[in-house]
Each structure stands twice: as structure tokens, then as C-alpha cells.
Amino acid sequence: MKKRHFATSLGLAVILTGTAFAAGHISEDVTKAMEARQAHMTLYSFNMATLGGMAQDRTPYDAAAATAAANNLAAIANMDQSAYWVEGSDSSVEGSRAKAEIWSNADDYAEKIAALASASTALAAVAGNDLDALKGAFGPVGGSCAACHRAYRVSDN
Amino acid sequence: MVVVGIVAGVALTRPQPLPDDALAGMTADPERGAVIFAAAGCAACHRAPGVDDGPLAGGRPFASDFGTFYAPNISPDPVQGIGRWTDVQLASAIQRGVSPDGGHYYPAFPYTAYAKASRQDIADLIAHLRTLPPDATPNQPHQVGFPFNIRRSVGAWKLLFANDDWVLGGDLTAEQERGRYLVEALGHCAECHTPRGALGGLDRGNWLAGAPNPSGDGRIPNITPGALNWSIQDIAIYLESGFTPDFDTAGGTMADVVLNTAQLSDADRTAIATYLKAVPAVPNPQ
Known part of the structure; x- marks a missing residue:
């Protein structure tokens, strides 16, 4: 009887430890995915700052710098990001500002991601032409950032 | 009695x-x-x-x-x-x-x-x-x-x-007064950006100092000079384009607000920014 009790306790302990390990493991994956996508966002904003400074007439137009930044932006925006956007990594998790609707409205979310990819590809094609071309193509890029943040990011910014 | x-x-x-x-x-x-x-x-x-x-x-x-x-x-x-x-x-x-x-x-x-x-x-x-x-x-x-x-x-x-007195008193420039009108009256910015007491009244001593979002969606930031260190031009550009100085863009409910402030004149957006620079600085809690 005692032995059986011990076996049950041991079994329970194994299950509990296993669960705890699994929970820790999942949360580490989520943390890594969040870090990856936040790094991705940082790369957007770094390149957007170069282009936006020119578009807002805060820095002089530089065709080579504009082309380089726009090419980077287009490359980043066209990357497959599906592995970063792990379901369950919404704002209920510490450090995440992603709304859960990203996963419940997956088609609309994918459309908004695709809008940034096509707008930034279009910007890369003309950013080296002149400042007016940059300004014209920069607008839709900013618009696609804004549309997605409006729908899918929580209110702290 | x-x-x-x-x-x-x-x-x-x-x-x-x-x-x-x-x-x-x-x-x-x-x-x-x-x-x-x-x-x-x-x-x-x-x-x-x-x-x-x-x-x-x-x-x-x-x-x-x-x-x-x-x-x-x-x-x-x-x-x-x-x-x-x-x-x-x-x-x-x-x-x-x-x-x-x-x-x-x-x-x-x-x-x-x-x-x-x-x-x-x-x-x-x-x-x-x-x-x-x-x-x-x-x-x-x-x-x-x-x-x-x-x-x-x-x-x-x-x-x-209900209190019809302006929160920011004292001698203001015409531009600051216009900003005050846009922020305190029409724009009702404090409704989200100012914390509330237990009965839901605005805490005027912490005017625009940030608050939890009652909808549970993130936190509404402190926009007093105690936390927001953007220039007047930075704030005006943000209200027009949604871009922060670091080229992040407004998210959540503020993105809706920017759709409205984008329709104002440059002078009005600058007036809002000028007012925000004039309100008492409240530091963020450590």
C-alpha cells in the first residue's frame, strides 16, 4: 500500500514536472518569436527613418542612401514572417503589443502584411529617381504601417 | 433635515x-x-x-x-x-x-x-x-x-x-490658448490620457500623465513634458502622419485619433504641440 502510494506520488511528480517543463518550453519559444519579430520591426523603422527624414524634408535628399534604405525595406517586408507570429503571443503575454485579432482575422492580417510588401517594393523601384518620386511612393508605405498598427497593435505607443 | x-x-x-x-x-x-x-x-x-x-x-x-x-x-x-x-x-x-x-x-x-x-x-x-x-x-x-x-x-x-475651468491657467500665448482649446475642449485628449479616480472623475493633478486603457488594450501614454521629450515639430508631424521621431507609427485607438488630427491645419497641430509643452511635467512612476 505504501509502495503504491509512493508510486502514485512519483507519477504525479513526473507529470507535474513535465507540465512545468512544457510550459517553460512553450514560453521560451514564444519569447524568441517575439524577439525576432520585434527585431524585424526595428529594421523597418531604421530604414524608414532614412527615407522618412527625406520625405519630411528634415534631411537632404540622397539618391544612393534612399535606394539602399528602400531596397532593405522591400527585402525585409517580403520575408516570410510566419514563424514569428506564433499564436498565443498576443498582448496577454508580457512584452507583446500584438492584438489577438491577428490570429482570429488571419486573412485580413495577411492582406495588410502583403500591402506593406507591395508598397515597399514600389518604393524601392523609384526611391533613387528624385525626391518627388520618393515622397509619392513613401505615402503608401506609411499608410500600410498605420493600417496594420491601427487594427492589430494595442494602444500604447 | x-x-x-x-x-x-x-x-x-x-x-x-x-x-x-x-x-x-x-x-x-x-x-x-x-x-x-x-x-x-x-x-x-x-x-x-x-x-x-x-x-x-x-x-x-x-x-x-x-x-x-x-x-x-x-x-x-x-x-x-x-x-x-x-x-x-x-x-x-x-x-x-x-x-x-x-x-x-x-x-x-x-x-x-x-x-x-x-x-x-x-x-x-x-x-x-x-x-x-x-x-x-x-x-x-x-x-x-x-x-x-x-x-x-x-x-x-x-x-x-464637471468643471468649466481650464486646467492650464496663467498667461498663455495665443498659440498656447488655441492648443488648449483643441486639447481640453474639442479634442478631449484627457479622457484617455489622464488617470481617473475611483468614481471615474479625471485627476486634474495628473493632467495628461497617462493611464491604463479602460478597455484593457495597452496603456495610454504620459504626454506631459515629464515623459514626452519630442520637439514641437515632432509632435505636429506625429499628429499629421502618425510617425514617431523613430518612425514607428501610431497603433490602436491613437491611430483613429491621427485620422482626425491629419485633417486639421498645420497651425492647429503646432498649437496642440505648443500646449503639450506648456502643461506641468509629471514624471512616470518608477
Whole structure:
């Protein structure tokens, strides 16, 4: 009887430890995915700052710098990001500002991601032409950032 | 004594609409009203959720500590909207929080801010509202529990918290005064950016110092100089484009606000920024 009790306790302990390990493991994956996508966002904003400074007439137009930044932006925006956007990594998790609707409205979310990819590809094609071309193509890029943040990011910014 | 108290309470908490002649002799300009409409952010709440354009059909939910409020239909529909309301009834709703049938509105509707707006601006705003497309979507009842479901209690709330004094006093430049008008009256920025006490009144000592989002969606940031170190130009550009100085873009409810501030003039956006630089700095809690 005692032995059986011990076996049950041991079994329970194994299950509990296993669960705890699994929970820790999942949360580490989520943390890594969040870090990856936040790094991705940082790369957007770094390149957007170069282009936006020119578009807002805060820095002089530089065709080579504009082309380089726009090419980077287009490359980043066209990357497959599906592995970063792990379901369950919404704002209920510490450090995440992603709304859960990203996963419940997956088609609309994918459309908004695709809008940034096509707008930034279009910007890369003309950013080296002149400042007016940059300004014209920069607008839709900013618009696609804004549309997605409006729908899918929580209110702290 | 108790009787006196009850009589006084009943008298003091009674809804107080504007007098019938509140708009007498005014000429309203609907085109000017379109700018007031943007500055007052009406569409951000009264448009159906998830709709970028279209009628002010209402239905957007606002969760709070007191229950969930649903923005009403304020399109000119004669049955479901405001089509049959008189101008003074509309002005009473906007500036006194009193409905045409003489009840109190819940202060989810920021009438305590709009109360500070000029009567001419409200007249123009009403003229603009009447030009918008009607929509027959019925209103949804608010989900509010006891005791907040007693509308008369809102009268007591108004006594405690309605305050027509400007928060930022002292000698201001004309530009700062314009900014104050846009922020404290029309823009009702403090409704989200200022923390509230237990009864839901704004904490004027922590004006614009940031607050939890009552909807549970993130936190509304501190925009006093104690936390926001952007230049006046940075703030004005943000209100136009949604871009922060680091080229992040506004998210969540602020993205809706930027859709409105983008419609203002550069001078008005700069005035808002100038005002924000003049409010008392409140540091973020450590």
C-alpha cells in the first residue's frame, strides 16, 4: 500500500514536472518569436527613418542612401514572417503589443502584411529617381504601417 | 433635515439642458463644422467598429470599470439617429450631457470637455452633422450594473466632476490658448490620457500623465513634458502622419485619433504641440 502510494506520488511528480517543463518550453519559444519579430520591426523603422527624414524634408535628399534604405525595406517586408507570429503571443503575454485579432482575422492580417510588401517594393523601384518620386511612393508605405498598427497593435505607443 | 437633503439632492442632480435660445441669432457654417467634427473626434467613436468611412451608425463598445457603453447612432436618420432633434437639443446633448427626453448621458460621452467649446463651433458642428448620410441601425443598450444604471446618479457625478475651468491657467500665448482649446475642449485628449479616480472623475493633478486603457488594450501614454521629450515639430508631424521621431507609427485607438488630427491645419497641430509643452511635467512612476 505504501509502495503504491509512493508510486502514485512519483507519477504525479513526473507529470507535474513535465507540465512545468512544457510550459517553460512553450514560453521560451514564444519569447524568441517575439524577439525576432520585434527585431524585424526595428529594421523597418531604421530604414524608414532614412527615407522618412527625406520625405519630411528634415534631411537632404540622397539618391544612393534612399535606394539602399528602400531596397532593405522591400527585402525585409517580403520575408516570410510566419514563424514569428506564433499564436498565443498576443498582448496577454508580457512584452507583446500584438492584438489577438491577428490570429482570429488571419486573412485580413495577411492582406495588410502583403500591402506593406507591395508598397515597399514600389518604393524601392523609384526611391533613387528624385525626391518627388520618393515622397509619392513613401505615402503608401506609411499608410500600410498605420493600417496594420491601427487594427492589430494595442494602444500604447 | 433628511427631507431638505433629499429635496436639495433632487434639485442639484436634475438634468440641466441649455436654454431654448442658446443658439439664437447664430448662423451655422457646415463646412467650418467639418473641421470641428474632425477636431472633436466624433467619427472615431460613432462610426461602426471596423469601418473607415461611412455613416455614424454607432455600435462601438467602450469597456470601463462601470460597465460597457455603446456609442449611439448620431447619423441624421429620423428614427434611429438625430434627424428629428432640434439644434438646441443637440447642443444640450453635446455640451450638457442631457438627452432630448431630459435624461443624463453617461460621461463616456465627453460632454464635460465639449462644454468648454464655443457655442459657435457647436452650431457649426451640428450643421455639419446634418449633412452626413443617414443610417437606420438601432442603438444598443449600455451594459451597466447597479448603482450606475440609475441615470440620476450621473447628475451627482456631474456635480462632482464637471468643471468649466481650464486646467492650464496663467498667461498663455495665443498659440498656447488655441492648443488648449483643441486639447481640453474639442479634442478631449484627457479622457484617455489622464488617470481617473475611483468614481471615474479625471485627476486634474495628473493632467495628461497617462493611464491604463479602460478597455484593457495597452496603456495610454504620459504626454506631459515629464515623459514626452519630442520637439514641437515632432509632435505636429506625429499628429499629421502618425510617425514617431523613430518612425514607428501610431497603433490602436491613437491611430483613429491621427485620422482626425491629419485633417486639421498645420497651425492647429503646432498649437496642440505648443500646449503639450506648456502643461506641468509629471514624471512616470518608477
